[in-house]
Amino acid sequence: MDSRVAQRIRELIVEGILPPGTRVAEAAIAERLGVSRTPVRNALPALASEGLLEPAGKRGYAVRNFTVEDSYRATEIRCVLEGYAARELASRSDRGPIIEELRDTLAQGDSIFAKGHVVKDDENAYAEMNRRFHDLIVGGAEDPLLSDLIQRVYSVPFVAPEVVAFNRIPLEEIYPILISGHHQHHAIVDAIEEGEPHVAETLMRGHSSPARRSLGLEGSGPQ
Known part of the structure; x- marks a missing residue:
């Protein structure tokens, strides 16, 4: 509740x-x-x-008073930091248990999108799944400084991964954005599991586009 x-x-x-x-x-x-x-x-x-x-x-x-540009820039920084986390996790020889949890999280996302569309009631389930996915990758890097920096970035409005805005974008428009982002989730986990640090980092850094689009921030950044 x-x-x-x-x-x-x-x-x-x-x-x-x-x-x-x-x-x-x-x-x-x-x-x-x-x-x-x-x-x-x-x-x-x-x-x-x-x-x-x-x-x-x-x-x-x-x-709190904030601007759309604040959120746009912070989303970019978030994905750079999370890219570093994905690289570090993909380099770890003990990443197996984290990968299992990530696969479980992906399955949760798959079940949300299985019906081919999203409804308002999917909002909380998607938010919880997305937060878990990002937390696992950041936590899996086992770098306290990185975790602290990312938490600071998450404190900027509309940047934390559990923040979604189904009310800002029509549901029929947000579905392809979210499913595209979830396909990226799968590709990121594949790269981590296969031990490809640079691929994992590149994919994670590119994950900023669906994050911005899902919050209506695309096209609102610095010109």
Whole structure:
């Protein structure tokens, strides 16, 4: 339930219903969404970790001010860092257990796309699958500094891999974007399993395009 509440609050921010600087009051949000204050209270720290909210007052949060260019640049940086992680993982001789987990994650994604389209209810399942995929690769590199740097990049709004925006793009348009990204997931895991560090890195760095497109950031970057 908390994840659904977080997604609904995220949509209010994305759609500008909660503009930058707006204080997010638990009671008001709970009333708007028709839920109790508890899931709202639990969702706010998660949204803050994504960079959508920032601390305001002793225990409150406000909508963070950010630009589309901020998110575009951070997505590029994210994929460079994750490319390094994929290279490191592909170079490890003990990568077998991580590959098994990655294959399991790919199967979860396959099941989401098996029907040939996506629906609104797929949003949370896709977000959880995508976050697990990226976490496994970053964690598999076993580099604490890299993990810290990536977490800093994830704090920029709309950059963390679990952030999806089904409300920003029509479902019939987002499906080919997401399925293309998932095909890239398969190719990345194949390269890691086959011990091809440079291929894995190149594929992971190229993964920024579907990430941007799925959030409506394509074409919004620096000119």
